[in-house]
Amino acid sequence: MSTEKRGKRPLSPVRQEQNRREFIRTAILAGGTMIAALAGYIPLASGGVQRLRPPGALKDAQLDEHDFLSACIKCGQCVQVCPVEAIKLADLADGFGIGVPHIEARTQACDFSCDGLQCVLACPTGALTHSLNYPAETRMGFARLARPDSCLAIQGKGFKGQARGPDFTGTLRYEEVDRWNPIPVADHPYDLELCDLCMRQCPIEIRIAQCEAGTPPSGDPNQCPPRHAIVFESIGSGKAMMPVISDGCVGCGVCEMICPVNPTVIVIDIDRSADTVAAQGN
Amino acid sequence: MNYFLESLAQMFGRAPSKPQPNELKVEVKEIYTEKRKHKLTKEELRAMEAAHERSSHRHKWRNRRWFTLIVVNLLFVVSYYFDVQLIEGALTASRVVGFHMADLNSALQVMLAYKHVVLNLLIGTVTVFLLWVLLGGRTFCSWVCPYHFVAEFAEKLHVKLADKKWIKPITFHRGIRTVFYVIFALLALVTGYTVFETLSPTGILSRALIYGPGLALVWVAFLLLFEIFVSRRAWCRYVCPIGLTYGLVGTISPIRVKYNVKDCHHEGDCRKVCEVPHVLDTTIRMRARDVNVPIGADCTRCGLCVDICPTDSLNFEFVGSKKLG
Numbered sequence: 001m002s003t004e005k006r007g008k009r010p011l012s013p014v015r016q017e018q019n020r021r022e023f024i025r026t027a028i029l030a031g032g033t034m035i036a037a038l039a040g041y042i043p044l045a046s047g048g049v050q051r052l053r054p055p056g057a058l059k060d061a062q063l064d065e066h067d068f069l070s071a072c073i074k075c076g077q078c079v080q081v082c083p084v085e086a087i088k089l090a091d092l093a094d095g096f097g098i099g100v101p102h103i104e105a106r107t108q109a110c111d112f113s114c115d116g117l118q119c120v121l122a123c124p125t126g127a128l129t130h131s132l133n134y135p136a137e138t139r140m141g142f143a144r145l146a147r148p149d150s151c152l153a154i155q156g157k158g159f160k161g162q163a164r165g166p167d168f169t170g171t172l173r174y175e176e177v178d179r180w181n182p183i184p185v186a187d188h189p190y191d192l193e194l195c196d197l198c199m200r201q202c203p204i205e206i207r208i209a210q211c212e213a214g215t216p217p218s219g220d221p222n223q224c225p226p227r228h229a230i231v232f233e234s235i236g237s238g239k240a241m242m243p244v245i246s247d248g249c250v251g252c253g254v255c256e257m258i259c260p261v262n263p264t265v266i267v268i269d270i271d272r273s274a275d276t277v278a279a280q281g282n
Numbered sequence: 283m284n285y286f287l288e289s290l291a292q293m294f295g296r297a298p299s300k301p302q303p304n305e306l307k308v309e310v311k312e313i314y315t316e317k318r319k320h321k322l323t324k325e326e327l328r329a330m331e332a333a334h335e336r337s338s339h340r341h342k343w344r345n346r347r348w349f350t351l352i353v354v355n356l357l358f359v360v361s362y363y364f365d366v367q368l369i370e371g372a373l374t375a376s377r378v379v380g381f382h383m384a385d386l387n388s389a390l391q392v393m394l395a396y397k398h399v400v401l402n403l404l405i406g407t408v409t410v411f412l413l414w415v416l417l418g419g420r421t422f423c424s425w426v427c428p429y430h431f432v433a434e435f436a437e438k439l440h441v442k443l444a445d446k447k448w449i450k451p452i453t454f455h456r457g458i459r460t461v462f463y464v465i466f467a468l469l470a471l472v473t474g475y476t477v478f479e480t481l482s483p484t485g486i487l488s489r490a491l492i493y494g495p496g497l498a499l500v501w502v503a504f505l506l507l508f509e510i511f512v513s514r515r516a517w518c519r520y521v522c523p524i525g526l527t528y529g530l531v532g533t534i535s536p537i538r539v540k541y542n543v544k545d546c547h548h549e550g551d552c553r554k555v556c557e558v559p560h561v562l563d564t565t566i567r568m569r570a571r572d573v574n575v576p577i578g579a580d581c582t583r584c585g586l587c588v589d590i591c592p593t594d595s596l597n598f599e600f601v602g603s604k605k606l607g
Contacts, residue, residue, distance in 0.1 A: 041473075
């Protein structure tokens with residue numbers, strides 16, 4: 001190293017003043033940057049940003065997603081592999097959650113049409129936990145009948161036409177139409193005597209039906225969900241029935257997306273999951 | 283003089299150490315003495331600079347660099363848009379034809395915040411580490427980072443405004459970048475959030491290019507305005523921990539800029555265009571300890587100094603091989 005002789009020459013008063021000012025300026029820069037950085041906590045302070053996350057998003061037993069925000073490297077590889085383009089990245093308004101993926105179920109839910117949980121496989125950091133192997137093991141949230149009074153099935157009504165109207169851009173994979181490519185929901189009109197869209201399109205129920213027919217998804221019996229997610233129970237004497245959420249529900253949001261009533265009858269709660277529901281016994 | 287230690291010291295914020303006359307090698311002293319005998323007049327120097335300005339290779343490295351930067355960033359965009367799966371992800375982490383890559387600083391923040399490292403992240407981090415050891419460390423900044431690209435235009439505006447004395451440029455102590463580095467690392471460790479990612483214009487711009495623009499671009503615009511009207515290249519010079527991370531990698535990289543004192547006129551054109559002019563301190567008269575001096579690791583290998591030098595005194599070198607280019 002050099003033989004510096006700083007101590008020999010005392011700094012001139014001008015130089016000292018310059019140094020003092022530089023120090024103050026730098027301290028202000030530091031302070032300003034820190035305020036900007038910590039402002040990212042504001043959106044999380046009041047209970048956090050409530051968002052439906054992709055399959056496998058890390059959560060603790062209390063469903064707190066702190067670990068998910070920590071582990072996510074904000075790269076969007078999950079976005080890129082999703083066949084129905086359900087995953088979006090958060091903007092600056094999410095603070096520390098910037099660049100973290102989420103799903104807006106009413107607009108485009110996860111229908112597991114990739115079968116193999118591509119987003120989970122794509123995640124480089126394990127923020128979408130690799131310990132998840134099958135759709136039925138997912139715990140994104142839990143469905144709830146938020147507006148039972150407007151439910152067509154409860155009113156005993158059928159449904160005819162495009163589930164969400166002609167302008168809806170959301171897509172679903174219809175096994176009977178194309179095994180490999182999701183198509184727009186608008187291109188697949190229905191004619192139902194009693195509206196059962198939430199159960200009819202439920203990815204878990206579809207898989208259960210496939211397994212019962214002896215043709216599990218991808219020919220893999222492990223893909224068979226162990227429990228029902230949604231069942232229809234008779235009410236009264238007519239054809240009216242009530243959708244009842246069961247403990248096989250993974251919270252994927254397809255029911256919320258497909259519900260033809262506006263606003264939707266059925267929603268996904270993200271502060272509940274099949275596990276917490278089972279633990280609470282309700 | 284130990285290149286490694288001097289590089290680190292400068293990177294952490296210390297002013298470049300001035301050599302005492304007795305530290306200069308005999309050959310360098312002779313060159314300096316010889317130069318004093320044949321001083322160029324101002325007119326001669328101007329004429330030489332003007333001739334160089336017209337030369338065909340005047341923007342050689344800048345053009346190569348901009349081309350690379352645009353191609354790399356477009357590859358992400360095009361790959362996603364056409365779903366060809368060439369490069370998936372963003373600059374923070376990606377998969378290049380299936381191979382994991384992770385930005386070293388983003389990976390570090392995630393590791394500190396999450397406190398677990400999955401194998402894929404480790405593979406990606408090691409791959410990128412080796413890549414940038416080979417390519418020069420902060421080469422990432424000037425050859426890949428999209429914020430660096432836009433900041434270059436902000437810088438041009440800033441210099442123009444400052445030349446016309448319409449603004450009064452402000453500088454800060456470079457050591458603050460080291461302080462920020464420690465603070466961001468500690469914040470990740472303590473809060474468990476990747477605090478820096480919220481601010482990182484590199485990540486914001488990369489994601490905006492690939493997934494579409496958003497509100498976060500307002501923050502990037504604010505940074506650019508600050509750099510235009512207040513302080514030149516402030517983010518890259520005084521804040522960005524990505525730059526320091528890659529700078530550390532660069533200390534052991536074989537690709538760097540080399541200065542040869544022999545033909546240099548010490549007019550300082552190189553220092554005027556440099557993002558990190560402290561690394562070019564050695565080009566000041568009587569500051570070079572040897573005939574050939576490697577430029578420190580804080581250098582982003584952008585090549586602006588190589589392009590502007592009228593005497594070919596600055597060149598890229600691959601240590602142990604001939605000059606590049």
